[in-house]
Amino acid sequence: MTWWxxxxxxxxxxxxxxxxxxxxxxxxxxDYMRSGRTEKEALRxxxxxxxxxxEVKEECREARGTLWLESTLQDLQFAVxxxxxxxxxxxxxxxxxxxxxxxxxxxFSVINGVILRALPYHDPAHxxxxxxxxxxxxxxxxxxxxxxxxxxxxxxxxETIAAARHQGANLTDPGEPEYVHTLQVSHGFFSVLGxxxxxxxxxxxxxxxxxxxxxxxxxxxxxxQRFGGRHDVLGQILVLNGKAYTxxxxxxxxxxxxNGERQIFVPIGQLxxxxxxxxxxxPGIRAVARLKxxxxxxxxxxxxxxxxxxxxxxxxTPDGEMxxxxxxxxxxxxxxxxxxxxxxxxxxxxxxxxxxxxxANLFLTRSLSRVREFSVRAALGASRRRLIxxxxxxxxxxxxAGGAVGWILALQGxxxxxxxLPDWLPRSNEVSFDFRILLFTLVISALTGIVFGIVPxxxxxxxxxxxxxxxxxxxxRGILRLQSGFVIAELALALILLTxxxxxxxxxxxxxxxxxxxxxHHLLTMSVGLSPxxxxxxxxxxxDWQQILDRVRSTPGVEGAYIDSLLPLGGDNDEVHYWTTxxxxxxxxxxxxxxxxPSPGCLxxxxxxxxxxxxxxxxxxxxxxxxxVIDQTLAHRVFGGQNPIGxxxxxxxxxxxxxxxxxxPIKQISLDEDAxxxxxxxxxxxxxxxxxxxxxxxxxxxxxVVRTAGSPTAVIQAVKSSVLGPDRDQPVRDVATMExxxxxxxxxxxxxxxxxxxxxxxxxVLASIGIYGVISYWTVRRVQEVGVRMALGARPAQxxxxxxxxxxxxxxxxxxxxxxxxxxxxxxxSRLLYGVSPADPMTxxxxxxxxxxxxxxxxxxPARRAARTDPMxxxxxx
Amino acid sequence: xxxxxxxxxxQGTLDLLVLKVAALGPIHGYAxxxxxxxxxxxxxQVQQGSLYPALHRLENKGYLAxxxxxxxxxxxxxxxxxxxxxxxxxxxxTENxxxxxxxxxxxxxxxxxxLS
Numbered sequence: 001m002t003w004w005x006x007x008x009x010x011x012x013x014x015x016x017x018x019x020x021x022x023x024x025x026x027x028x029x030x031d032y033m034r035s036g037r038t039e040k041e042a043l044r045x046x047x048x049x050x051x052x053x054x055e056v057k058e059e060c061r062e063a064r065g066t067l068w069l070e071s072t073l074q075d076l077q078f079a080v081x082x083x084x085x086x087x088x089x090x091x092x093x094x095x096x097x098x099x100x101x102x103x104x105x106x107x108f109s110v111i112n113g114v115i116l117r118a119l120p121y122h123d124p125a126h127x128x129x130x131x132x133x134x135x136x137x138x139x140x141x142x143x144x145x146x147x148x149x150x151x152x153x154x155x156x157x158x159e160t161i162a163a164a165r166h167q168g169a170n171l172t173d174p175g176e177p178e179y180v181h182t183l184q185v186s187h188g189f190f191s192v193l194g195x196x197x198x199x200x201x202x203x204x205x206x207x208x209x210x211x212x213x214x215x216x217x218x219x220x221x222x223x224x225q226r227f228g229g230r231h232d233v234l235g236q237i238l239v240l241n242g243k244a245y246t247x248x249x250x251x252x253x254x255x256x257x258x259n260g261e262r263q264i265f266v267p268i269g270q271l272x273x274x275x276x277x278x279x280x281x282x283p284g285i286r287a288v289a290r291l292k293x294x295x296x297x298x299x300x301x302x303x304x305x306x307x308x309x310x311x312x313x314x315x316x317t318p319d320g321e322m323x324x325x326x327x328x329x330x331x332x333x334x335x336x337x338x339x340x341x342x343x344x345x346x347x348x349x350x351x352x353x354x355x356x357x358x359x360a361n362l363f364l365t366r367s368l369s370r371v372r373e374f375s376v377r378a379a380l381g382a383s384r385r386r387l388i389x390x391x392x393x394x395x396x397x398x399x400x401a402g403g404a405v406g407w408i409l410a411l412q413g414x415x416x417x418x419x420x421l422p423d424w425l426p427r428s429n430e431v432s433f434d435f436r437i438l439l440f441t442l443v444i445s446a447l448t449g450i451v452f453g454i455v456p457x458x459x460x461x462x463x464x465x466x467x468x469x470x471x472x473x474x475x476x477r478g479i480l481r482l483q484s485g486f487v488i489a490e491l492a493l494a495l496i497l498l499t500x501x502x503x504x505x506x507x508x509x510x511x512x513x514x515x516x517x518x519x520x521h522h523l524l525t526m527s528v529g530l531s532p533x534x535x536x537x538x539x540x541x542x543x544d545w546q547q548i549l550d551r552v553r554s555t556p557g558v559e560g561a562y563i564d565s566l567l568p569l570g571g572d573n574d575e576v577h578y579w580t581t582x583x584x585x586x587x588x589x590x591x592x593x594x595x596x597x598p599s600p601g602c603l604x605x606x607x608x609x610x611x612x613x614x615x616x617x618x619x620x621x622x623x624x625x626x627x628x629v630i631d632q633t634l635a636h637r638v639f640g641g642q643n644p645i646g647x648x649x650x651x652x653x654x655x656x657x658x659x660x661x662x663x664x665p666i667k668q669i670s671l672d673e674d675a676x677x678x679x680x681x682x683x684x685x686x687x688x689x690x691x692x693x694x695x696x697x698x699x700x701x702x703x704x705v706v707r708t709a710g711s712p713t714a715v716i717q718a719v720k721s722s723v724l725g726p727d728r729d730q731p732v733r734d735v736a737t738m739e740x741x742x743x744x745x746x747x748x749x750x751x752x753x754x755x756x757x758x759x760x761x762x763x764x765v766l767a768s769i770g771i772y773g774v775i776s777y778w779t780v781r782r783v784q785e786v787g788v789r790m791a792l793g794a795r796p797a798q799x800x801x802x803x804x805x806x807x808x809x810x811x812x813x814x815x816x817x818x819x820x821x822x823x824x825x826x827x828x829x830s831r832l833l834y835g836v837s838p839a840d841p842m843t844x845x846x847x848x849x850x851x852x853x854x855x856x857x858x859x860x861x862p863a864r865r866a867a868r869t870d871p872m873x874x875x876x877x878x
Numbered sequence: 879x880x881x882x883x884x885x886x887x888x889q890g891t892l893d894l895l896v897l898k899v900a901a902l903g904p905i906h907g908y909a910x911x912x913x914x915x916x917x918x919x920x921x922x923q924v925q926q927g928s929l930y931p932a933l934h935r936l937e938n939k940g941y942l943a944x945x946x947x948x949x950x951x952x953x954x955x956x957x958x959x960x961x962x963x964x965x966x967x968x969x970x971x972t973e974n975x976x977x978x979x980x981x982x983x984x985x986x987x988x989x990x991x992x993l994s
Contacts (some may be wrong), residue, residue, distance in 0.1 A: 051927030059931035
């Protein structure tokens with residue numbers, strides 16, 4: 001019979017056991033009777049020689065091997081009954097644990113989706129991202145297309161390698177004009193990832209070169225929305241940037257690459273774009289490759305280095321300083337988010353510890369009121385092990401109930417947080433609940449149950465008559481000491497979390513008060529594309545941009561507007577080399593500046609201060625002298641104290657330009673960019689002086705910035721319809737206020753503030769409840785003593801002081817310990833901080849004060865209640 | 879529990895004896911107890927009750943198989959019989975016991991002089 005059948009046939013087994021033993025007794029008795037005893041004597045003798053009947057039965061049950069399970073089930077039933085008798089206790093414990101376990105499950109589900117889970121491609125372990133970078137610093141620059149082609153030809157480490165470049169484009173037909181995200185890819189792209197198309201075929205090698213027929217692969221959603229999901233989509237025409245493309249394939253639903261759903265794929269090799277034809281340009285091309293079997297990443301990297309050196313010899317300008325580097329694709333996709341997530345995991349771990357300490361204290365309090373119950377059970381023969389097990393079963397029952405509620409909380413909370421927190425997480429769409437998370441919740445629930453249950457279980461006091469047991473008071477004192485130990489630990493842990501949250505608040509406050517160099521209020525930004533009709537003609541493009549600006553500027557509620565290829569704090573950066581002399585050295589030796597190409601009106605719209613000279617006007621046209629404006633940082637860097645007006649700079653791609661003005665510096669990459677060293681300076685080149693070959697690439701999209709009289713959101717519709725113009729075929733996308741752009745640029749820190757703040761708040765509440773509960777319990781235990789004291793003349797203030805001093809001692813120790821620990825631990829988050837040191841005395845002092853005040857309030861309430869006790873009532877208590 | 883006034887036999891040894899008795903053919907608990915006393919000429923005084931946990935333990939390990947059958951008095955009783963696994967166990971335990979008894983005997987036969 002298998003053990004589980006024995007378990008479920010318990011009743012039959014019991015009957016058989018009884019029958020077997022009875023048979024023995026009766027045979028023995030009848031043997032005795034045969035030797036001449038009376039029936040009664042014989043039975044008695046048989047019983048004596050047999051031994052303790054019930055004990056034998058119990059030993060037989062134990063020999064069966066399932067007793068532990070049976071008694072555990074009994075314990076479980078008993079635990080359910082006991083907890084149902086004290087629902088308040090059970091509810092408090094389950095809620096506390098649910099918060100702790102839920103927070104941990106939520107963070108684990110994010111770590112699982114972002115870091116642990118494999119990328120959704122075929123055999124993702126062999127996929128690598130390859131990038132071109134500076135040999136000296138390792139700074140990634142993205143591929144120059146010609147370098148990519150050379151690299152592709154020479155490398156032997158990869159089965160396949162493909163380039164991918166993200167670019168916006170205007171999709172005008174079929175359907176409404178729309179600015180779409182396209183991916184310009186080389187022909188091996190889908191086979192590198194091992195992705196099969198839903199319909200049609202991937203690009204052929206002969207379509208990936210100049211002069212090939214224009215073909216396109218569309219994403220699933222474009223197929224559904226613009227072609228109705230019809231299967232005759234192959235061979236249909238799609239118009240991108242005014243050019244007709246033939247659909248040859250459809251990517252599968254949900255296909256994502258590099259943290260975004262891509263809708264349109266075009267072969268990069270057939271595009272006629274100046275930035276793809278010139279080795280100097282590094283237009284955001286990244287390569288993805290699949291390692292050959294047996295080739296390690298290290299081998300691939302050393303080969304990449306050799307190719308880099310070969311190209312550097314072949315093209316000293318511009319490739320002298322370049323090399324190539326491969327890293328696992330997953331690492332490339334995730335970026336540097338892992339330490340931040342592990343920091344959060346640490347924070348929720350602390351929350352769970354606080355929850356455990358709280359519940360352990362609840363159990364300890366309960367254990368004192370259950371002395372009688374356990375003493376009776378011990379007297380009836382329950383072993384110490386059995387009693388400890390009973391208590392552990394109770395705590396495990398609570399922790400699993402808490403885990404179940406926590407699971408639901410985590411499910412809802414994660415969903416909410418991913419929807420409402422700033423979008424800072426890579427792969428956030430891959431965060432979903434799976435078997436691994438369930439396992440995590442089960443394991444952490446079990447561990448939690450043991451952690452908070454073991455101490456109360458071991459300390460359960462057993463004595464039938466407390467008055468007779470000399471050790472009873474000592475044990476009680478031990479439990480009270482244990483309780484205050486737990487409370488002190490909670491306060492210390494809460495202080496660590498509060499300090500973390502405090503430092504984030506200071507960081508955010510610091511960032512919000514950073515002056516971006518312009519007035520970010522009342523600014524509306526968007527990306528605008530041009531009508532497909534003008535796309536091939538640079539002169540028309542210039543005219544169209546001018547018309548759009550004129551239309552927007554005359555819109556009611558608009559005070560100013562300009563266009564630029566680069567939006568401040570929009571997440572991008574364009575860089576150029578410049579030289580102070582006409583004799584240009586190789587670019588690797590030349591300094592770098594941020595390049596803006598604004599139309600006139602930039603200064604007035606942004607309210608950037610003019611330091612010297614003038615800004616561009618309508619007169620800076622293609623045919624007039626090449627003019628540039630530089631920012632104050634660049635002026636200081638290049639000219640020191642001298643006046644730069646009238647001097648010249650040689651700017652990469654543009655040539656010799658005359659400096660006509662100096663303006664104040666603005667933040668481009670992030671508000672905290674000065675944390676990474678001094679700014680490199682900026683060059684402003686007049687938009688309407690851009691040469692024809694650049695003018696073409698502006699047609700697919702430029703940033704438009706509008707200064708509004710009132711709230712920027714109020715004029716969105718008006719501005720949009722002004723942009724659209726009479727033909728309504730100019731796509732507009734990414735409409736946002738400048739304040740939103742700035743908020744997004746510090747999204748990760750804002751998310752961290754919300755999360756750390758939530759966890760810190762949670763820990764503050766839990767710790768306050770903890771100390772409140774313990775002091776309340778103490779006042780109740782000593783109510784008779786208080787009665788006696790007051791009857792003997794103690795004043796309420798003295799009683800108040802009695803309990804307050806006990807509580808304040810705990811607070812003092814907890815806060816001191818927590819302050820010391822957080823002084824060390826906050827170093828871990830220094831990467832997230834800005835403008836505040838991890839050891840910032842203001843913050844540390846502030847949170848110590850906050851915690852001390854809140855905790856003192858929590859002990860004041862029960863202490864005051866005790867002080868108001870009516871002595872007569874207190875004496876009659878119990 | 880009071881200690882039994884009769885000489886207890888070591889745990890494990892009882893198992894060996896029970897297996898040996900059961901090897902002679904299907905037998906119920908009472909008969910095993912009787913047989914043990916008779917065969918050992920009343921030297922081994924098994925507390926009769928303690929026989930049953932041993933039987934259940936051996937059944938649980940698969941050394942014994944049990945079956946309810948009519949006994950010699952006409953009442954149903956639980957009969958135990960040795961399984962193949964039990965027979966192997968009996969063989970190896972018997973060997974062990976023999977070696978152990980020999981070794982203990984050797985040590986006990988040492989004279990004082992041999993120890994110094």
